Amino acid sequence: MGYKVAVVGATGNVGREMLNILAERQFPVDEIAALASRRSLGTEVSFGDRTLKTQDLDTFDFTGWDIALFAIGSDATKEYAPKAAKAGCVVIDNSSLYRYDPDVPLVVPEVNADAVMGYSRKNIIANPNCSTAQMVVALKPLHDRARIKRVVVSTYQSVSGSGKEAMDELWNQTKGIFVPGQEVAPSVYPKQIAFNVIPQIDVFLDSGETKEEWKMVAETKKIMDPAIKVTATCVRVPVFVGHSEAVNIEFEDFLDEDEARDILREAPGVMVIDKREPGGYVTPIECVGDYATFVSRIRQDSTIENGLNLWVVSDNLRKGAALNAVQIAEVLGQRALKKG
Template sequence: MGYRVAVVGATGAVGREILKTLAERDFPVSEVVALASGRSAGAEISFGEKTVLKVRDLERFDFTGVDVALFSPGAAVSAIHAPRAAAAGCLVIDNTSQFRMEPGVPLVVPEVNPHAIAKRPKKGIIANPNCSTIQMVVALHPLHDIAKVKRVVVATYQAVSGAGKEAMDELWSQTRAVFVNDPPVVEQFTKPIAFNVIPHIDRFMDDGATKEEWKMAVETRKILDPDIQVVATCVRVPVMIGHAEAVHVEFERPITERQAREALRDAPGITVLDTRDDGGYATPLEIAGEDAVFVSRIRRDPTVPNGLAFWCVADNLRKGAALNAVQIAEEVHRNGVLKAGGG
């Protein structure tokens, strides 16, 4: 028996990736409903190689009888429609920032804290973490089990696809403008992104951090350990797909490079590519479309007691968003939380 599944925000970059991932992983479905705003209603979108779905209007859709809905329409839209879906008996897996830090809403990375969804949450909503948080905690988790992470200093190098299709279009159009000597049109970012890096993702907060940097800190504590201290600098770079992070970790107990490398190799969802040769590391260009979090440049950090540094890269549309959401659906299917025909 399959589930009746709704994908909300189906016409966006993440929504399309969710549909693709559901099909590729053969998630048990009896019906898939593609939902988006009224202006996209009637459009056609692919589900797998043979099925074409007609997009339906989210505003008019009745979630009664839908078993699970994977949301990625933007926080403001999720704020309205995710509770509506949950009230109709649908289990919501929300990819936006709207519910992540809300009490009673599990924030889940299946390789790290699947126990958080051992039972159906009372609010009927499970949150997908921020894309940068996901790949970092996947890499930190096996190391935390060995030596207990005390403090993390991270700089991110985030692809424009994390800001949506319009941002990807802006990078393309600005890059083309440079070569034909046209002025770049800036709409999605605060400064030109082509041939540039911008140390500003989301809005600024009172302490000088951006909301994206705050998310990485509070989400890491909620998922992995409330005692971990995190300071992040989040940077947008002119890359289409794939977030990269330079991570420096201080542990409570000693841990060697060899221990770290072995633990990472044995951990689910991680590929270690670290040969200390020219090209012996992962970059966003080569990992686009891959499911794993790639870890490279594992080395000692001599500036702090029990310190290690590493580089990690992941496809932000897959593991950073769509894949993680589908893995959550697979987990609640596996543990019996999700039941077809009854939520």
């Protein structure tokens, strides 16, 4: 027996990717519903070799449905997720709305799969921020070996993290640079993104950090260990898909780079590509469409007693969002919603 699964926000980048991954991983689906806002009603989306027409989220009855994967903004999630949860459907939410709620587990299955069982408090599980998800997949096996004290991370995040409009803005601005009179002014971003980098993701807080930077700090502590100190600088770069991170780690115990490389090679969800030669590392364009979190440039940091540097790359629409949500659904099915 399979599950009745609803994908909420099925016409967006992440919602479409959720449908793709459910089909690719052969998630046991008996019935599937693609839900969207009324303005997208009837839009067709793909699920494996099937074509689904979107249904109206506003009038959909979640009673009798097992799992709902939510890929809509926090405002809409605030309205619809409690309705689904109250109807007995477990919500796996990709927005930031519930990530910091102590009664809602924040889960990356390779890191803290056991936390899934906390879903029963509200019938909701939160999916972490895309930049956090890929980082903690790489950090967790190293933390288990040598205990991480502090992480300094600089991110290079693709425009797909801001949605389709941002991808269109990068594309149109790039074309406009080469066609006189067709320049495109920034609208999604505060400054031009084409051929540029923007050291701001989300809004600024009173501390001077951005909300995205704060999210990485708070989520790493909740998912892994509240004792870990994290400082982040998050930057938007003119890449369509794929987030990259330069990660500096300070451990309590010494960890040799060769041992770290071996640990990461055996770690779930991690692929090590680390050759000390031109091109012996992974870049965002190579990770697109892949499930793995890629780790390269593993090396000792000689400026601190127990330090390592890593380069971490992943498809933000997959591991950073849709894949992680489907993996949570898989764990939920194995441990809590068993059928047959």
